[in-house]
Amino acid sequence: MSDIPSELLYTEEHEYVKRTDEADVVVIGITDYAQGELGDVVYVELPKVGDSFGRSDVFGTLEAVKAVSELFSPLSGEVEAINTRLDKEPGLVNTDPYGDGWMLRLRLKNAAELDQLLGPEEYGKHVGE
Numbered sequence: 001m002s003d004i005p006s007e008l009l010y011t012e013e014h015e016y017v018k019r020t021d022e023a024d025v026v027v028i029g030i031t032d033y034a035q036g037e038l039g040d041v042v043y044v045e046l047p048k049v050g051d052s053f054g055r056s057d058v059f060g061t062l063e064a065v066k067a068v069s070e071l072f073s074p075l076s077g078e079v080e081a082i083n084t085r086l087d088k089e090p091g092l093v094n095t096d097p098y099g100d101g102w103m104l105r106l107r108l109k110n111a112a113e114l115d116q117l118l119g120p121e122e123y124g125k126h127v128g129e
Contacts, residue, residue, distance in 0.1 A: 002033035002129060005098055009114060010123035011074045016098065017117055024111055025080060029102040030062070030071070030093060033127045038064035041093040044086040046103055052078045053106075055113055060103070062093065071103070075113045081105040 004010075009017040014034035018027040035041065043063035053059050053073040060071040082104045086092060092101040108114075118126060 002031065002036060002127060003098070004032070004120050004124050004127075004129065006120045008098070009074075009117035009119065010126075011072065011117060012126055013072045013074075014127075015072060015074045017074050017114070018098070018102075020105070024108045026075065026077075026106050026108065026114075027102050028074060028104050028106055029097055031123070031127075032097050033129075034069075035094045035097050035101075038062060038069060039066040040064060041090045044090045044093060044103070046082045046086065047079050049079050049081060052076075052109075055116075062090075073106070074117060075106060075108055076110055077106040077108040079104050080107050 014031045016029055016031050020027060041062055041064045046060045054076045055073060057073045058070045059073045062069045062071060083102050
């Protein structure tokens with residue numbers, strides 16, 4: 001059974017969104033379910049700080065033993081920070097997806113897009129939990 005924290009929001013593509021102390025800044029990563037499906041992550045390609053994305057745009061890729069998977073931006077905004085630890089420690093995506101395995105911080109262009117994400121119960125149903 002996957003870990004689905006109740007304080008997060010989710011996408012059908014298995015990204016999570018964690019709110020921060022700043023109302024228009026969120027942290028994005030992939031869910032525990034997604035990392036389990038992918039298997040051992042061996043490489044993470046992330047955007048550069050300052051890059052901008054629209055909702056559902058591809059912002060990077062994950063390479064795992066089983067597959068290569070694109071990462072989709074759950075919201076539109078500008079990248080404020082990326083998790084540079086993933087360059088040397090891509091396995092953090094597997095061992096701590098909601099903590100040290102985070103991928104980027106995004107400054108939102110349209111906070112109303114948060115209302116279009118899945119809550120934890122909806123995401124649980126989506127993945128069959």
